[in-house]
Amino acid sequence: MPHEPYFPAKSSAVTMTRWQAVQRLELEFWSKWSTLALYRNLDVPNYWEQELAQFGFTWEGFRGLLVLDVGCGPIGLIHYLDHAAERICVDQLLTQYVRQRPLQGRQFSISAMGELLPLAARSVDLASCFNALGHMLDPDAALDEIARVLNLGGTALLMIHTFPGWLRPFYWIDRIHPHHYTAEAFVAKVKKRFGIEGLLTIKRSFDLPPVRWLSPSCWKYIAADMVVASTYIRASRAAWREPHV
Ligand SMILES: C[S@@+](CC[C@H](N)C(=O)[O-])C[C@H]1O[C@@H](n2cnc3c(N)ncnc32)[C@H](O)[C@@H]1O
Incomplete structure (x- = not known):
């Protein structure tokens, strides 16, 4: 399904040029991720199980x-949720990812913007948005959309990488994230739209063999290892809270 154009209206949006540059980096990363030292031996289902536990x-x-x-x-x-009744995969790059994990059962893959979900209000039981909001054109609009399509009482699993506030002058160096939030700022955004049921911020650690630390191509992971955290929020779409506008 082709996606409709989205014209950002919120102050949280970056420029389309900036976001498109990020999407090019994203495609480049996913074309080679399984050959990178950090991910070469990754057991993906086990990775997702551990992330769910967070x-x-x-x-x-x-x-x-x-x-x-x-x-x-x-x-x-979502590619590993074979036992869900129905799965809806949304990603603006879906048609361009050449090696996606094949899905069975009732599922829909939609190449669309998270900021403009082509789904009816209150039509989804559980929405996950994992390490994606910080990469989007307009995270506030995407959070509004997730709140809109979730059933009352539905669950949202949200994760982003978060950064210390003192690092703000250097956020620009991290080109793959057009948005950087402290854990507190992210929690405040989510609270405007959802009830928070679970919250965890943990330091991100990059599991590279020590010998790899000598390679210049891995130095960015050393820097990231020192400052990047992951913030996980399990939230619910409470009946009393309308999406923030
Ligand atoms: C870091 S990847 C994470 C992918 C996946 N959630 C995971 O954890 O393996 C970020 C994803 O967000 C997608 N993305 C970025 N901006 C988007 C937008 N505006 N709407 C929908 N997806 C977007 C990118 O195309 C990319 O696939």
């Missing part, structure tokens, strides 16, 4: 649900 969630929690993954990438969490 939300206080398990595979069983998806059984029988209509699940949406916004910014799912080619091997996102």
Whole structure:
């Protein structure tokens, strides 16, 4: 399904030129990720199981649900949820990812913007948006959309990389993230739209063999290892909270 153009209206948006540059980096990364030292031996299902645990969630929690993954990438969490009743994969690059994990059962893959989801209001039981909001054109618009399409009482699993505030003058060096948030700023955004049920911020660690630390191509991981965290939020779309405008 082709995506409609989205014209950013929120102050959280970066320019289209900046975001398109990020999307080119994204495509480049996903064309070679499995050859990179950091990911070469990655057991992907095991990785997702561990990430789910950070939300206080398990595979069983998806059984029988209509699940949406916004910014799912080619091997996102949703690709491993064979027991969900129905799966909706949304990513603006979906048609360009050449090696996606094939899906079985009832599923829809939509090449669309998270900021303008082509889904009815209150139509989804669980929405995940994993390491994608910080890469988007307009994260506030995407959060509004996730809140709009979630059923009342539905669950949102949200994760972004977060950064210390003192690093702000250097955020620009990190080209793959057009948006940088401290954990506190991200939590405040989510609270405007959802009830927070679980929250965890942990330092990100890059699991490279020590010998790799000598290679200049890995030095960016040394720097990231010192400052980048992951913030996981399990949230619910409470009946009393309308999406923030
Ligand atoms: C770092 S990747 C994460 C992919 C996946 N969630 C995972 O953890 O493996 C970020 C993804 O967000 C997608 N993305 C970026 N901006 C988007 C937007 N405006 N709407 C939908 N997806 C977007 C990118 O195309 C990319 O696939």
